[in-house]
Amino acid sequence: xxxxxxxxxxxxxxxxxxxxxxxxxxxxxxxxxxxxxxxxxxxxxxxxxxxxxxxxxxxxxxxxxxxxxxxxxxxxxxxxxxxxxxxxxxxxxxxxxxxxxxxxxxxxxxxxxxxxxxxxxxxxxxxxxxxxxxxxxxxxxxxxxxxxxxxx
Amino acid sequence: xxxxxxxxxxxxxxxxxxxxxxxxxxxxxxxxxxxxxxxxxxxxxxxxxxxxxxxxxxxxxxxxxxxxxxxxxxxxxxxxxxxxxxxxxxxxxxxxxxxxxxxxxxxxxxxxxxxxxxxxxxxxxxxxxxxxxxxxxxxxxxxxxxxxxxxxxxxxxxxxxxxxxxxxxxxxxxxxxxxxxxxxxxxxxxxxxxxxxxxxxxxxxxxxxxxxxxxxxxxxxxxxxxxxxxxxxxxxxxxxxxxxxxxxxxxxxxxxxxxxxxxxxxxxxxxxxxxxxxxxxxxxxxxxxxxxxxxxxxxxxxxxxxxxxxxxxxxxxxxxxxxxxxxxxxxxxxxxxxxxxxxxxxxxxxxxxxxxxxxxxxxxxxxx
Numbered sequence: 001x002x003x004x005x006x007x008x009x010x011x012x013x014x015x016x017x018x019x020x021x022x023x024x025x026x027x028x029x030x031x032x033x034x035x036x037x038x039x040x041x042x043x044x045x046x047x048x049x050x051x052x053x054x055x056x057x058x059x060x061x062x063x064x065x066x067x068x069x070x071x072x073x074x075x076x077x078x079x080x081x082x083x084x085x086x087x088x089x090x091x092x093x094x095x096x097x098x099x100x101x102x103x104x105x106x107x108x109x110x111x112x113x114x115x116x117x118x119x120x121x122x123x124x125x126x127x128x129x130x131x132x133x134x135x136x137x138x139x140x141x142x143x144x145x146x147x148x149x150x151x152x
Numbered sequence: 153x154x155x156x157x158x159x160x161x162x163x164x165x166x167x168x169x170x171x172x173x174x175x176x177x178x179x180x181x182x183x184x185x186x187x188x189x190x191x192x193x194x195x196x197x198x199x200x201x202x203x204x205x206x207x208x209x210x211x212x213x214x215x216x217x218x219x220x221x222x223x224x225x226x227x228x229x230x231x232x233x234x235x236x237x238x239x240x241x242x243x244x245x246x247x248x249x250x251x252x253x254x255x256x257x258x259x260x261x262x263x264x265x266x267x268x269x270x271x272x273x274x275x276x277x278x279x280x281x282x283x284x285x286x287x288x289x290x291x292x293x294x295x296x297x298x299x300x301x302x303x304x305x306x307x308x309x310x311x312x313x314x315x316x317x318x319x320x321x322x323x324x325x326x327x328x329x330x331x332x333x334x335x336x337x338x339x340x341x342x343x344x345x346x347x348x349x350x351x352x353x354x355x356x357x358x359x360x361x362x363x364x365x366x367x368x369x370x371x372x373x374x375x376x377x378x379x380x381x382x383x384x385x386x387x388x389x390x391x392x393x394x395x396x397x398x399x400x401x402x403x404x405x406x407x408x409x410x411x412x413x414x415x416x417x418x419x420x421x422x423x424x425x426x427x428x429x430x431x432x433x434x435x436x437x438x439x440x441x442x443x444x445x446x447x448x449x450x451x452x453x454x455x456x457x458x459x460x461x462x463x464x465x466x467x468x469x470x471x472x473x474x475x476x477x478x479x480x481x482x483x484x485x486x487x488x489x490x491x492x493x494x495x496x497x498x499x500x501x502x503x504x505x506x507x508x509x510x511x512x513x514x515x516x517x518x519x520x
Contacts, residue, residue: 032202033203094324
């Protein structure tokens, strides 16, 4: 139903994924919106005058800081890290209660279906995130491009 | 009879922006809002806004309301009347009648900006009068204004932005969403809003509609069915859904009664939600001195409503002689912002609606 076929276009090549944290921008529809580009401290997003244009991220400039994750009004940006033995997915999570660090949760995909077990590594909730907490999940490396939410 | 310079009707995003701009230009502004606080629908918007930073993108609607209100309250030339209802406009003498805490007031403004917003459309189906059938706005008010959990399990009708956003807010409040139905073949709201509820496991059923509500005294469920290419029910496609609430998010219509009363030239434009007033680029209607902005001028996103409000406020103030050298540049800048917001595929409906908006034989009043 959703144009996830476009997923390939927003997925960095294997070598970049293995190098460390990078943003995956799952924004597939031209809508008037640009906070990701204007808030990026690394100027990794192409700055274009048309605010309807799809965001274009330069994966080599992206440092995986996660600022765009909390400022994306569509909650459509995730950080994945495939550099370790275990993969890490950071995702926006606007629900209460927040999970405890160390908790075992069920990672789910874009359709809400179960993908794999996951462990909560970190709960980021600074004032700068403006009430969009970011949860760091440890998942098997083959699932970093699949887990986009979790249940517990 | 009270005399005023500029009266703005409605304290939502369009009205607040209109009042702010007119007051910044130097005019004395009175803003009248029916609720006890300013903000209109913004106070129910817990999500971050789209658009650019000029329309406060990335900031939550509720926080934009506070931001605009604080800015307005800091200005000495602004009068704020809350909890008052504008009852009518008398074109003979340009008077507004107002119910203000059980007192009757008559007010004659030199300029009037109508930013009265929109009302929710309803849907006809058997048992739609059962308690438990709500408009999405009511559900949002219960949850986000009064902190009341409105349901245990909801069936949402409509996958436009309101249906998708309210579904997400219901899930945040711990309410189950059984499904979101959309009669059209595709989701009409932003896909990012759809993705937020799909990953929470909520099915979005396109080409589906409600056949009837079930229940004796209150809603206990619903029968839904599939629609074919011609929007007709597919035989034997019925499914039963268990839910205690049915939430309707099937579109909005501009609230333009006051504009009709004032004798503004009106035109029916489906893409803009219903009847809307003809207006010029500065949002002045066919009646000189009466301006329109926001959903009352055509149903659209709140970011566009804010820009339209600023335009209306600026042109109303200009027409009273409150001008500055920067006005021309500001006008051009605001028009550019509107064009930018409407430029993408999501703005196609609005663009096509606005193109149709012009004087016709049935609607002879020229907008000058």
